[in-house]
Amino acid sequence: xxxxxxxxxxxxxxxxxxxxxxxxxxxxxxxxxxxxxxxxxxxxxxxxxxxxxxxxxxxxxxxxxxxxxxxxxxxxxxxxxxxxxxxxxxxxxxxxxxxxxxxxxxxxxxxxxxxxxxxxxxxxxxxxxxxxxxxxxxxxxxxxxxxxxxxxxxxxxxxxxxxxxxxxxxxxxxxxxxxxxxxxxxxxxxxxxxxxxxxxxxxxxxxxxxxxxxxxxxxxxxxxxxxxxxxxxxxxxxxxxxxxxxxxxxxxxxxxxxxxxxxxxxxxxxxxxxxxxxxxxxxxxxxxxxxxxxxxxxxxxxxxxxxxxxxxxxxxxxxxxxxxxxxxxxxxxxxxxxxxxxxxxxxxxxxxxxxxxxxxxxxxxxxxxxxxxxxxxxxxxxxxxxxxxxxxxxxxxxxxxxxxxxxxxxxxxxxxxxxxxxxxxxxxxxxxxxxxxxxxxxxxxxxxxxxxxxxxxxxxxxxxxxxxxxxxxxxxxxxxxxxxxxxxxxxxxxxxxxxx
Ligand SMILES: *Cc1c(COP(=O)(O)O)cnc(C)c1O
Numbered sequence: 262x263x264x265x266x267x268x269x270x271x272x273x274x275x276x277x278x279x280x281x282x283x284x285x286x287x288x289x290x291x292x293x294x295x296x297x298x299x300x301x302x303x304x305x306x307x308x309x310x311x312x313x314x315x316x317x318x319x320x321x322x323x324x325x326x327x328x329x330x331x332x333x334x335x336x337x338x339x340x341x342x343x344x345x346x347x348x349x350x351x352x353x354x355x356x357x358x359x360x361x362x363x364x365x366x367x368x369x370x371x372x373x374x375x376x377x378x379x380x381x382x383x384x385x386x387x388x389x390x391x392x393x394x395x396x397x398x399x400x401x402x403x404x405x406x407x408x409x410x411x412x413x414x415x416x417x418x419x420x421x422x423x424x425x426x427x428x429x430x431x432x433x434x435x436x437x438x439x440x441x442x443x444x445x446x447x448x449x450x451x452x453x454x455x456x457x458x459x460x461x462x463x464x465x466x467x468x469x470x471x472x473x474x475x476x477x478x479x480x481x482x483x484x485x486x487x488x489x490x491x492x493x494x495x496x497x498x499x500x501x502x503x504x505x506x507x508x509x510x511x512x513x514x515x516x517x518x519x520x521x522x523x524x525x526x527x528x529x530x531x532x533x534x535x536x537x538x539x540x541x542x543x544x545x546x547x548x549x550x551x552x553x554x555x556x557x558x559x560x561x562x563x564x565x566x567x568x569x570x571x572x573x574x575x576x577x578x579x580x581x582x583x584x585x586x587x588x589x590x591x592x593x594x595x596x597x598x599x600x601x602x603x604x605x606x607x608x609x610x611x612x613x614x615x616x617x618x619x620x621x622x623x624x625x626x627x628x629x630x631x632x633x634x635x636x637x638x639x640x641x642x643x644x645x646x647x648x649x650x651x652x653x654x655x656x657x658x659x660x661x662x663x664x665x666x667x668x669x670x671x672x673x674x675x676x677x678x679x680x681x682x683x684x685x686x687x688x689x690x691x692x693x694x695x696x697x698x699x700x701x702x703x704x705x706x707x708x709x710x711x712x713x714x715x716x717x718x719x720x721x722x723x724x725x726x727x728x729x730x731x732x733x734x735x736x737x738x739x740x741x742x743x744x745x746x747x748x749x750x751x752x753x754x755x756x757x758x759x760x761x
Contacts, residue, residue: 262324264290264489267592268601275323276384279377279490280394282483283465289487291589296321298500298540300514306504311346312336314504315376315497321539322493325387326380334379338494341365341375343719348372348498350505350677353648356663357511357518358656359502360680365721366436367683368578369529370407372498373491377408378415380490381482385417395479396420397464397745399457401525402429402578403682405447406436408484413442420484421446421745423457426735429577432686432703432725439728446748447732450741453571455583460741461485470742477749486528487585495532496539502677503541511675517544519628519674523659523681524548524556525579527586533679534590534626544674547628549662551576554631556584561629563620565603568611575634575690576654578682583607594622628671630662637661638694641684645695651714653682654690685710685722 264278265271268288273281278290298321306314312335319335320328339347343363351358364371381394396418398408405422412420422437426449429437437447450457464470465481474481484491499520506512520543522530530548537543550557551574559565567582574580592600595615603613615623632640637654640661644650652660659678666672684691688706692699697713699706704726711718736744 262296263293265293267291267588267597268604270597274325274388275489276325276387279323279380279384279488280388280390280480280482282481282485282488283462285466287462287466289586289588289592290489291592292322292535295535295538300507300540300542303500303504303540303542304507306500307508311348311501312339314501315339315494318497318500319493322496322535323380326383330383334376334383338375338379342371348501350502351650353650356676356678357502357506358650358678358680359498361498362653362680362683362686364407365410366403366406367686367719367721368403368407369679369681370403371410373486373494374404374407374411374484376494377484377488377490378411378418382415382417384490390480392475392478392480394418394482395474396482396484397423397461398484399423399454399461400429400437401425401454401580402433404485406433406440409437409440409442409445409447412484413440413445415444419444419446419479419749421448421748423448423450423461423741425449425453425457426451428453428573428580430687430703432688433577435725435728438730438732439725440731445732446745447734448741448744448748449735450738451735452738454581455571456738458485458583458585460738464742464745467742470745473746479749485585486526492528492532492535492586495529496536499533499536499541499543499677503536503543506675506677507542512542517542517674518677519543519545519547519672520677520679521547521549521659521663522679523576523579523655524550525581525584527556527584527590529679529681531586531589537626545628545672546626547630547659547663547666547672547676549659550629550631551579551637551658552631552633553580553582555582556587557629557631560623560627563615563617563623564612565607565614566612567607574654575637575687576658578655579658590623594619628666630665632658632661638690640664641691641694642696645714651684651691651710651716652680653684653687654694655682656680657694683719683722684716685719
């Protein structure tokens, strides 16, 4: 099984796709065909510990990697998670909440980014790559810290994270700028997330920049959710959850579950789509947006139009107008030529349109909806009042959308509601939603939230408070390349900690 670029006939192995991150033509690597699992094979996963479940699913998606090698990597990756399972299910009525935030950075990105460095190192060996791998990534908040945690001090790698200045929460920013590791770099960009992401994409195809990096023995790769090494570990938790629900009888032959995913860059829900196509008993995929509802409009109308105001919300990791991973789905329904035309139109005019048959293909599988900040806050309050369950704002967006769709009779199946962050990561907004009086300081807000709800404060949150700032660089959106080179030149400073 090979992976093909969504923008050319370039075909590579799974290991090559992981090392490269993005195709040289700017496309994303998409599977030529997907493996498939039988009902019994999925059910058997329920008897295995999580790392073994993950390894089994990954081995099918990444044929260059033996299952045993993947199991060892998964055991290391998921050892850093709190609790019995890295992806536990909580039952709330006809909803199962899949909690994906028990890793070191308290958001679901850890599920993939603790695994990616292992995959990257193994993949580099398999492809004969001997240069150091320089990870460049743009973040809307959570990816950045998760990448920094995953790659910190991993031999033969470095990681540079760009975040939009003023565009992430106070806690997210503190998490990033306090990152340890001699090979970690954090740079604030004057612009929004889309500026940072476009800037990183440009660096990947900028010959001068690539050459300057090569001159110091470095080859670029990406830890963004476009990397196959991120996508593949995400498919695993959908199988894990499905297996458990099958075992409990909540899902049966001919009785599917729907999944509801708070969506930004379309990586998480795309993994659910792959899981469905690989045989997981998934019915509808519900794509939930916040006030940046470009995807909701797209699924409703077949028109993707990014020409709109970018809104800052209380679910910042979903504040995105260009959802990169959607391209893999578009490639699947439209093929190479159409996808290339759509991507060109998006770049040139900021808009593209599916024709009726393509739009109908999507509507057969996807439901959608959006919730603004007011609805999100109301949902947080309501879930606490009615279920005694504390939700973060991203999860609450999905929960509010699910509530609306259920009221309209659009989903009657049991629903897997994907919970993507700990409420403590967004404590001030969660407190505000619950009507708890909070000071501005996010740590005081955590304590107030804990006092009001009894939910224990996760260890990474407690440690963050005292951590010293180690990264202070800021750059313009057209200076990102120079900023990376300047950081690399100063890498020696990092050992001592504080550059202020
Ligand atoms: C990244 C993120 C999302 C969006 O996930 P995508 O895969 O980009 O769609 C949602 N919630 C949280 C907390 C996130 O960190």
